[in-house]
Amino acid sequence: MWSRTSCLLGVGRTSFYRRSLFTMQLKTSEFQSLFTEGLSGLAELFGKQQHELRIAGGAVRDLLSGKRPEDVDFATTATPEEMKQMFQTAGIRMINNKGEKHGTITARLHNENFEVTTLRVDVQTDGRHAEVEFTTDWQKDAERRDLTINSMFLGLDGTLYDYFKGYEDLQNRKVRFVGSAEKRIQEDYLRILRYFRFYGRVALAPDDHEPETLVAIRENGRGLAAISGERICVELKKMVVGNHAAHLLELMYSLPPDGNVEEMKQVWQNAKDHSPKPMTILAALFRRPEEVEKMDLRLKVSREEKTLALFLVKYRRELRKSEDNPDSLKPFTDFIIDYQGEEKLLAELSRWSIPRFPVSGHDLRRMGVTSGKEIGATLQELRDIWKKSRYQMDKDELLSYLLIEQTAAVVEKGHYKN
CATH class of the missing domain: 3.30.460.10 (Beta Polymerase, domain 2)
Structure with missing residues (x-):
């Protein structure tokens, strides 16, 4: 009714x-x-x-x-x-x-x-x-x-x-502003990004925008400069993992220059069916680490997100080449999948998980390491060694390495005193 x-x-x-x-x-x-x-x-x-x-x-x-x-x-x-x-x-x-x-x-x-x-x-x-x-x-x-x-x-x-x-x-499946698009946008410029986010959720076709809406967005895009980075980041992260994200980002980047749009489109196409991290898609827009730093200053992303973006920008070529030797970057297989869209690698990832780090702070205290700061630094050092061993070293091997290091330090200290 x-x-x-x-x-x-x-x-x-x-x-x-x-x-x-x-x-x-x-x-x-x-x-x-x-x-x-x-x-x-x-x-x-x-x-x-x-x-x-x-x-x-x-x-x-x-x-x-x-x-x-x-x-x-x-x-x-x-x-x-x-x-x-x-x-x-x-x-x-x-x-x-x-x-x-x-x-x-x-x-x-x-x-x-x-x-x-x-x-x-x-x-x-x-x-x-x-x-x-x-x-x-x-x-x-x-x-x-x-x-x-x-x-x-x-x-x-x-x-x-x-x-x-x-x-x-x-x-x-239409996305329209209430009344005047220009007026709604000027009331809150973040609505530009909200429009794109909901377009990805609702619209069937990637380019079924009303012309007057795009005109209003282009004419008011600079208003986003006054919006806090945190608010922008929330909308962007939701948008880039939705439908039509490549098209929408390309549309947005028709305003600011220099985004690596073609790389982003390829990454999104490969990754869209594998629930990628939002930063996996966004990072594809950047060509240099300095651009990641600028993004972080503006959007105030988490440390994990920034680290991921820097990694992807730095190792983009290796990620492309790693399909010939997937074991070479095994801990980052999920990132490789996002870039390559490889079903085979996805199946492999589902069968493999990083083992639990075998050493605890209690183990170090039993070996005489009592300072909380020293325990933290030592655990990080052992964790790095464990990673380099491809997660193969067990607790005894890691503690033996530490014991050798301690013995060498004692010997060196005694030699220095003599």
Whole structure:
């Protein structure tokens, strides 16, 4: 069952939107599985106080796609103060309320956390942050969201509320901004990357973009310079392991120069079916270690990710050649697979795992090494030796090596004193 109602309504400072509310009933098993004891209690509490409560954003998109969402966010007509009073009266614990000024209260019921946000409108934006005021108008809240497929609400009775044809776009595998692409982007420039990420998740074809959307992205791409590296990194890492990542990265690199796009496209094609690490794909864009350093300064990636990127850039030629001698880089077989897309190597990797390092700090203490700092340095030295032996040396062999080193040091020290 579905229906559509329409009326002309002016919204915002400079634009008008045609209100066209689409509704339907959703009664899937994925939706029903959300109703835990905690959610039932939350729904009862809001219902008693006559505050509307709906599932919002990405969880609605996932449910309409036949997926059970990992995270479920809720929207409500109740203000943060009303929610706090309601939860306090009911004896419900509230946690981590740093988002209260933006309207978000997190309540804990039956060992579950429920994040509930008051409906909002943006009163001022600067491309990174927004000043908001609260509203009871569901359409106004939907209008401030980025993409049509993320702007829908789902009532706890299964009623879908869709103001901007998000359901239709999801069915047609289209990714569009709510209203003006330029305006949505200028409210938060990170939405450029969010567009690409969701395009990879939803669209069937790699190049089915609306021309005006690409124009808005190109004209506002420089706005990403003001966005924190951490936020950019989160979006990039999700995008590069999704569908059409090679095309999307190439599209993005049509703006900045010098990315090794052809290498990236080949690596992605080889790696896409093997759940590659995001940095495996991103590193293919870099030609020199200095470019990895610049990326790290901008995106503030983890040490592991930076190490991986430097390794791939440094040993790219060896990775290409290693298919003739895969044992030469056995510990890095998973990286080689990502580059070469070799099913044979993948099967080999599944049969092989690095053994457990056989030496512990307790072993060293029994040999007289007592300083914590010295124990750490000695364990690292022995681990490096163990790696060079292709993980073949056992505990006795490693400790014997250490004993020889200690004896040599004693002899050298005694000789020096004499």
